[in-house]
Amino acid sequence: MIVGLDMGGTHIDAVIIEDGKVINTVKKPTNRDNLFESIWTTLEELVSGYDKSKIKRINLSTTVSTNAIVEGKTSPVGMIIQSGPGLPHDFLACGDENIFISGYVDHRGRVVKDLDTNEIKESIDLFREKNIKSCAVISKFSTRNPTTELTIKELMKKDFSPITMGHTLSGKLNFPRRVFTSYLNSAVYDTFNDFSNNIKKSMEKESIYAPLYILKADGGTMNLLAAEEKPVETILSGPAASFMGLNAMLNTDKDAILLDIGGTTTDIFFLADGVPLFEPLGIKIDNYKTLVRAIYSVSIGLGGDSSIDIKDGKIKIGPKREGYPYAFGGPKPTPTDAMIVLGLMKDGNKEKALQSMETLGNQLNLSVENMAREILDTMGNIIKEKIDKLLYEINSHPVYTVKELLHGKKIDPKLINIIGGPANVLAPILEKKFNLPCYYPKNYHVANAIGAALAKTTTEITMLVDTAQRILSVPELEVYKKIDKNYTLNSARKKAMELLEKSAISLGAKKDEIEAEITEESSFNMVRGFYTSGKNIRIQAQVKPGLIHELRGDEND
Amino acid sequence: MIKAKNKLGLVFFPAFDWAISSTHPEREERLLYTQDQIFEEGIQDIEGIKFYNPIIAEEKDMQRVHFCVPDVKSRLTNSHFISVGGAIKAFQSVIDKEVDKSFALVRPPGHHAHRVVYGDRGFCIVNVEAVMLERIRQEYGPMRVAIIDTDCHHGDGTQDIYWNDKDTLFISFHQDGRTLYPGTGFIDEFGGPSAYGYNINIPLPPGTGEEGFLYVLDNVVLPILDEYQPDIIINSAGQDNHYTDPITNMNFTAQGYAELNHRLNPDIAVLEGGYSIEGALPYINLGIILAMAGIDYSNVHEPDYNKDKLKQSREITEYIKQVSEIIYNRWKDKENLRLKDLKGLDYVEKSRQIYYDTDGILENQVQNFKVCNKCSGVNTIKSRSDGGYNIYAITIPRDACSNCIDRGHKLYKNTPSDNYTNVYLQDRVNDIYYSK
Ligand SMILES: [Zn+2]
Numbered sequence: 006m007i008v009g010l011d012m013g014g015t016h017i018d019a020v021i022i023e024d025g026k027v028i029n030t031v032k033k034p035t036n037r038d039n040l041f042e043s044i045w046t047t048l049e050e051l052v053s054g055y056d057k058s059k060i061k062r063i064n065l066s067t068t069v070s071t072n073a074i075v076e077g078k079t080s081p082v083g084m085i086i087q088s089g090p091g092l093p094h095d096f097l098a099c100g101d102e103n104i105f106i107s108g109y110v111d112h113r114g115r116v117v118k119d120l121d122t123n124e125i126k127e128s129i130d131l132f133r134e135k136n137i138k139s140c141a142v143i144s145k146f147s148t149r150n151p152t153t154e155l156t157i158k159e160l161m162k163k164d165f166s167p168i169t170m171g172h173t174l175s176g177k178l179n180f181p182r183r184v185f186t187s188y189l190n191s192a193v194y195d196t197f198n199d200f201s202n203n204i205k206k207s208m209e210k211e212s213i214y215a216p217l218y219i220l221k222a223d224g225g226t227m228n229l230l231a232a233e234e235k236p237v238e239t240i241l242s243g244p245a246a247s248f249m250g251l252n253a254m255l256n257t258d259k260d261a262i263l264l265d266i267g268g269t270t271t272d273i274f275f276l277a278d279g280v281p282l283f284e285p286l287g288i289k290i291d292n293y294k295t296l297v298r299a300i301y302s303v304s305i306g307l308g309g310d311s312s313i314d315i316k317d318g319k320i321k322i323g324p325k326r327e328g329y330p331y332a333f334g335g336p337k338p339t340p341t342d343a344m345i346v347l348g349l350m351k352d353g354n355k356e357k358a359l360q361s362m363e364t365l366g367n368q369l370n371l372s373v374e375n376m377a378r379e380i381l382d383t384m385g386n387i388i389k390e391k392i393d394k395l396l397y398e399i400n401s402h403p404v405y406t407v408k409e410l411l412h413g414k415k416i417d418p419k420l421i422n423i424i425g426g427p428a429n430v431l432a433p434i435l436e437k438k439f440n441l442p443c444y445y446p447k448n449y450h451v452a453n454a455i456g457a458a459l460a461k462t463t464t465e466i467t468m469l470v471d472t473a474q475r476i477l478s479v480p481e482l483e484v485y486k487k488i489d490k491n492y493t494l495n496s497a498r499k500k501a502m503e504l505l506e507k508s509a510i511s512l513g514a515k516k517d518e519i520e521a522e523i524t525e526e527s528s529f530n531m532v533r534g535f536y537t538s539g540k541n542i543r544i545q546a547q548v549k550p551g552l553i554h555e556l557r558g559d560e561n562d
Numbered sequence: 563m564i565k566a567k568n569k570l571g572l573v574f575f576p577a578f579d580w581a582i583s584s585t586h587p588e589r590e591e592r593l594l595y596t597q598d599q600i601f602e603e604g605i606q607d608i609e610g611i612k613f614y615n616p617i618i619a620e621e622k623d624m625q626r627v628h629f630c631v632p633d634v635k636s637r638l639t640n641s642h643f644i645s646v647g648g649a650i651k652a653f654q655s656v657i658d659k660e661v662d663k664s665f666a667l668v669r670p671p672g673h674h675a676h677r678v679v680y681g682d683r684g685f686c687i688v689n690v691e692a693v694m695l696e697r698i699r700q701e702y703g704p705m706r707v708a709i710i711d712t713d714c715h716h717g718d719g720t721q722d723i724y725w726n727d728k729d730t731l732f733i734s735f736h737q738d739g740r741t742l743y744p745g746t747g748f749i750d751e752f753g754g755p756s757a758y759g760y761n762i763n764i765p766l767p768p769g770t771g772e773e774g775f776l777y778v779l780d781n782v783v784l785p786i787l788d789e790y791q792p793d794i795i796i797n798s799a800g801q802d803n804h805y806t807d808p809i810t811n812m813n814f815t816a817q818g819y820a821e822l823n824h825r826l827n828p829d830i831a832v833l834e835g836g837y838s839i840e841g842a843l844p845y846i847n848l849g850i851i852l853a854m855a856g857i858d859y860s861n862v863h864e865p866d867y868n869k870d871k872l873k874q875s876r877e878i879t880e881y882i883k884q885v886s887e888i889i890y891n892r893w894k895d896k897e898n899l900r901l902k903d904l905k906g907l908d909y910v911e912k913s914r915q916i917y918y919d920t921d922g923i924l925e926n927q928v929q930n931f932k933v934c935n936k937c938s939g940v941n942t943i944k945s946r947s948d949g950g951y952n953i954y955a956i957t958i959p960r961d962a963c964s965n966c967i968d969r970g971h972k973l974y975k976n977t978p979s980d981n982y983t984n985v986y987l988q989d990r991v992n993d994i995y996y997s998k
């Protein structure tokens with residue numbers, strides 16, 4: 006048995022899956038004031054009556070860290086930032102105290118100017134005086150040489166915890182994002198660890214010994230231990246849960262558009278040959294652009310409960326939801342009302358739905374039915390326009406080689422997979438607008454929880470080999486290793502796969518389920534004077550998101 | 563987050579899979595560390611900076627500017643079509659008002675490519691800025707343009723292309739041709755009969771630093787631009803004036819380049835040379851990006867920057883003052899100089915030898931500029947290369963009068979093709995290219 010739980014803003018879904026079949030589901034409202042309580046009561050209800058010793062794993066998608074950030078309920082953080090020459094640095098001041106220290110590391114990882122330990126001592130005094138416990142330490146190009154961050158942590162560790170070091174969160178180059186991601190990691194650390202301690206205690210009390218995994222925004226999981234260390238990785242996993250749910254119910258290996266149409270919003274995802282598209286650098290939360298790896302998802306304010314107005318003779322749907330649909334006692338006409346009028350939905354007060362369409366129809370001289378049809382058609386248009394725009398942007402993402410520019414992969418969707426309340430109603434409309442087949446599952450109600458339940462462990466590494474300096478580095482694994490100056494691209498590939506696998510296992514993956522792959526690689530001849538001084542090899546490798554196993558039975562259409 | 567004051571388009575195309583040869587300065591690695599710096603600084607996340615991919619330029623674009631011998635396809639690689647396409651994209655994004663300014667970080671460079679192209683010289687085969695500009699003029703109509711070449715080498719190719727074009731002011735400042743490739747770019751190279759005074763060279767002594775470059779900018783370039791009133795300013799942005807550049811002898815800095823771009827305020831910048839790939843390019847490119855975007859660049863400098871060490875000598879300062887005065891006075895006096903030097907001539911002939919250093923080809927050519935009082939006049943090139951080609955090329959300029967259009971076509975028709983290996987006609991009025 007696998008347990009999956011997805012905590013959303015308004016409610017929590019949970020499922021038990023056994024042999025690829027959903028055997029129990031629970032849905033409960035989210036109590037925003039006590040997220041742990043909400044999760045625990047849902048879990049208790051879900052597993053009561055089942056043999057708890059048969060639970061193989063529990064996968065949780067939680068909003069614990071997300072909520073803390075969005076609602077500003079985070080710990081104060083003292084930031085030490087070595088920004089060196091370059092952009093002005095004021096905008097990086099995201100902590101409660103921000104100390105910009107001297108010293109600089111360059112793009113090859115050479116320490117150009119040492120840090121001044123007196124500045125660190127002063128920072129320590131200041132943070133203590135301000136009663137700050139959580140810290141983050143970030144230097145420009147720390148992925149190339151983490152010495153500065155390590156030295157500073159060493160000086161601080163007896164007085165502070167946690168201390169997040171920038172280079173441990175991602176090997177990608179982007180100093181501002183590294184600063185913000187490190188800040189967030191320290192800021193949500195206590196909140197997440199309180200939550201995780203509560204869960205562990207409660208599980209023990211209930212004699213549940215299954216390993217616990219947390220869903221990440223990239224559609225994969227990590228074990229609780231890893232999440233406790235890098236809680237920032239747990240943010241914004243909601244869209245990833247629904248994405249994985251969509252994939253579990255409607256599997257494809259083609260280029261595809263994936264839609265989750267809910268009450269308030271429509272989430273849009275894309276697949277390239279069945280593999281999810283990722284955010285190029287990381288996800289944005291609040292005002293922070295981060296290095297947290299995430300599935301590319303775009304949310305638009307359009308759903309079954311979006312409020313409808315007529316403006317300048319045109320139908321305007323969303324982006325706001327102002328309550329229930331009119332037929333359910335809400336204040337405004339909505340697409341749901343249009344569906345009730347057309348007999349596409351059985352629930353709700355049909356009289357009221359008709360009334361709402363009549364009010365709108367009068368303004369446009371349309372019959373009640375035609376008004377309702379126009380509304381659904383407009384919904385289709387909004388989705389089509391947005392997706393066309395996104396595809397254009399995606400297909401013009403910057404490339405850096407002649408080969409990619411001339412022959413690079415372009416996403417050309419062959420089908421659309423939809424889940425959500427209005428999926429069956431919108432499918433025929435979108436089918437016409439896109440001229441693509443649309444698929445939707447019969448039962449979508451717990452798709453998110455199913456997605457969470459079936460998500461495998463994922464990870465990504467960034468490797469740089471500089472044979473002139475004889476260094477191999479994988480910052481996110483804290484690997485900085487001396488290598489031979491004849492080190493080859495081939496050895497680097499092998500090493501990357503080996504490290505990737507090791508990392509996946511430490512995050513809780515089972516060896517036989519790991520599908521590791523190299524996503525980018527390049528090797529440059531470094532020439533100084535007229536001679537080759539070495540090779541500069543760069544490799545990006547990942548364990549991509551995937552399903553623990555396929556979903557069977559009547560969930561599939 | 564940081565917001566750009568000027569919306570800036572960036573075409574960053576490092577062509578990581580293309581090199582002239584594996585140890586050549588123009589190799590895959592050239593923009594690797596620039597990319598690292600741009601990525602690490604988070605330039606992608608700055609509001610108002612937009613990244614574009616190059617489009618791919620067409621054969622026709624090359625033929626508006628060049629006579630590729632024997633033809634375009636046998637002289638160019640994909641990387642040239644893309645480098646030029648990157649510059650075109652940058653220009654389009656400005657003209658289409660998607661951005662206020664743009665910077666094409668593309669390679670290979672182009673400013674040593676002349677009108678006739680037998681091969682590669684100074685790492686250039688096609689003149690990126692010129693092909694870009696002529697495509698834009700073709701698409702968007704006439705415009706008055708100033709090209710400021712800030713590469714350390716004389717932009718001899720761009721000079722050749724716009725030699726007789728008054729609507730394209732060319733100003734190049736560079737290390738004195740007596741001390742550096744390509745050995746041209748002297749004050750008296752002043753333009754053809756229809757554009758006398760619109761080709762301005764500012765040769766500078768080795769060792770020129772921030773002070774000298776900015777002096778020339780403030781006292782020659784900016785006043786001339788003020789009088790010329792161009793619609794568009796293009797910076798032909800070479801970066802080899804840097805104090806760490808391995809093939810030149812100047813003392814310019816990243817901060818200086820940023821300041822220069824701030825004061826020059828170009829609409830478009832296109833990368834040219836610059837081969838200090840670790841010590842200079844990452845910082846200069848960052849400086850130019852920030853300056854063009856209107857973002858504070860005061861904190862941009864090289865890790866080993868030392869202002870005092872890079873200070874130019876008093877003699878250099880004095881020398882530059884004198885040169886600047888002479889050049890500016892010549893600009894002011896260009897009408898008189900034209901009357902004095904060119905009065906009464908029906909045509910102007912110019913013969914020279916051109917050496918293709920990268921490919922080791924020697925060319926002898928004679929250019930003939932017909933003087934017409936209604937237009938810039940038909941001009942022709944007779945050229946012979948030691949590779950066995952012997953060509954005749956005719957250009958009908960953009961502003962040609964009907965007589966000159968006829969004259970150009972007659973010349974082409976009446977030139978027996980057995981006298982030459984190749985005969986070409988570039989009819990810019992009708993945007994047609996013929997060859998036989
Ligand atoms: Zn140069």
Ligand SMILES: [Zn+2]
Binds near residue numbers: 934937940963964965
């Ligand atoms: Zn004429």
